[in-house]
Amino acid sequence: MRKGKMKNSIVTIAMAMMLSVTAVVGFGTNAKAAAGNTGNKQYSYSNIDPIGSCEWRTKNNATKVYVYPTAGPKIYYEANGRKKNSITGQYEKFAGSYSYAIPTGTQGSITNWINEKGGTEARLVMSRISYSRLDTSGVWSPDSTRNYTIFG
Amino acid sequence: MKNRKKLISGCLLGIVGIACLRYIVKNEKDKKYPVERYWDEQEEKQQNTSGDDTQTDCDAEEKDVTHSVTIDNITYEFVDCDMIEDTEIEMQTRYPAEFFIDSALPDANYQTDLLWDYEKMYEEIPELEDIKEIVLNPYNYTEEEYNALTDPYARQDAGDKYRIEGHPKSRYYFVKMRIENESVESREIVLSDLYLIQTNRAKSYAVTTDNIIYFDKTQYVENPDRLSWFTWYTMKPKEVLECVIGYEIDEHSLYDLHEERLMYIGTISVEMLDSWVNPVLSKTVVPLYDLMGNESE
Numbered sequence: 001m002r003k004g005k006m007k008n009s010i011v012t013i014a015m016a017m018m019l020s021v022t023a024v025v026g027f028g029t030n031a032k033a034a035a036g037n038t039g040n041k042q043y044s045y046s047n048i049d050p051i052g053s054c055e056w057r058t059k060n061n062a063t064k065v066y067v068y069p070t071a072g073p074k075i076y077y078e079a080n081g082r083k084k085n086s087i088t089g090q091y092e093k094f095a096g097s098y099s100y101a102i103p104t105g106t107q108g109s110i111t112n113w114i115n116e117k118g119g120t121e122a123r124l125v126m127s128r129i130s131y132s133r134l135d136t137s138g139v140w141s142p143d144s145t146r147n148y149t150i151f152g
Numbered sequence: 153m154k155n156r157k158k159l160i161s162g163c164l165l166g167i168v169g170i171a172c173l174r175y176i177v178k179n180e181k182d183k184k185y186p187v188e189r190y191w192d193e194q195e196e197k198q199q200n201t202s203g204d205d206t207q208t209d210c211d212a213e214e215k216d217v218t219h220s221v222t223i224d225n226i227t228y229e230f231v232d233c234d235m236i237e238d239t240e241i242e243m244q245t246r247y248p249a250e251f252f253i254d255s256a257l258p259d260a261n262y263q264t265d266l267l268w269d270y271e272k273m274y275e276e277i278p279e280l281e282d283i284k285e286i287v288l289n290p291y292n293y294t295e296e297e298y299n300a301l302t303d304p305y306a307r308q309d310a311g312d313k314y315r316i317e318g319h320p321k322s323r324y325y326f327v328k329m330r331i332e333n334e335s336v337e338s339r340e341i342v343l344s345d346l347y348l349i350q351t352n353r354a355k356s357y358a359v360t361t362d363n364i365i366y367f368d369k370t371q372y373v374e375n376p377d378r379l380s381w382f383t384w385y386t387m388k389p390k391e392v393l394e395c396v397i398g399y400e401i402d403e404h405s406l407y408d409l410h411e412e413r414l415m416y417i418g419t420i421s422v423e424m425l426d427s428w429v430n431p432v433l434s435k436t437v438v439p440l441y442d443l444m445g446n447e448s449e
Contacts, residue, residue, distance in 0.1 A: 035254055035258075038253075038380055039253075039382050040342075053422075058362070060363075066380075085306050087283075087302075088302035088303075088305060089287045090298075090302065118312065141380065145379045
């Protein structure tokens, strides 16, 4: 009798496991979203100017903005977002993150809310910590595949 | 005598001061943002320059249409452009999965919640028909004219009210190109500096993307480097690289209604990207549509 009960339990557990796997794999799964725009592009900022920005790039998902300063003085970075007005097609810009000072040589991941606010494009807005004739440069991407040193 | 000396010294100081002030004012006027200087330097280095900052339709028709751009001793020659619909991308065999950025064929039916239900929007706000032609063709107007005509309607943007989830119609463009490093030094190029641009013959609208999802000669094969450095390529001195790059253009805006899609490719300065100018007018942008066989759909 005990053996029979044990066998029934094993069968029950096995069926439950199969059903749970089926639920995860088979039904109601959404097709994956568009791939993130994770390719790095260069940016450059002159510390003579109080503020500067790079080009707008497509942002596809809610991952962090990646910034990797490779040369020059430490500066502040803020991720800006923009989205199109559904009626007029005009772009509306907005602050997409807080401002963070990222040291040269540090790979930074900036927490942002660009995608959550409906933004479809992102750019870096940079500002100096102190005046310098040296440029700060590096690479960045609007989306990322992993987190590095997190800011925010 | 002393007074005369003081007077002469004062005049000399005044002249020097005025000269300094004029120099400073001139410098302030000429000052540009760093990214503008950076891209201006890139454009100045290219060999295919014209006297104007932008091309015109007349220029394109009168001169031989070029399909190459030279920037800082790197020549990009565009040879062919092939378009594949999203419904066919998973079935095609011309562009293997291994050369896509995530080493897999794109999902033909991926979902996004960034679509707008224009049918419902126009049904509930019928007065939008008044500005439809304007919104579809923004470059037919100056920025001031466009804003003046559309601002009264902008406040009707109900944010997410008309957002729907679904699959945006997508097209994949594969560009065959030949890149030559004319320098005697190794050079690092970033292919995502090349924007793919969609517009019409009237150049009244533009859709741009720099998101390259396919590159058959990437030097970064394994993740995570692949996803970050996919389009970076170090060219040896005098190297000639023949390759294919691929872009995806999602159509989830009102521009879907444009039946005419003419494709262009090239680099665009940050200044131009931020301005109210169709980027195909950049002197470093060349047509691709005439390499596709059909000029429009």
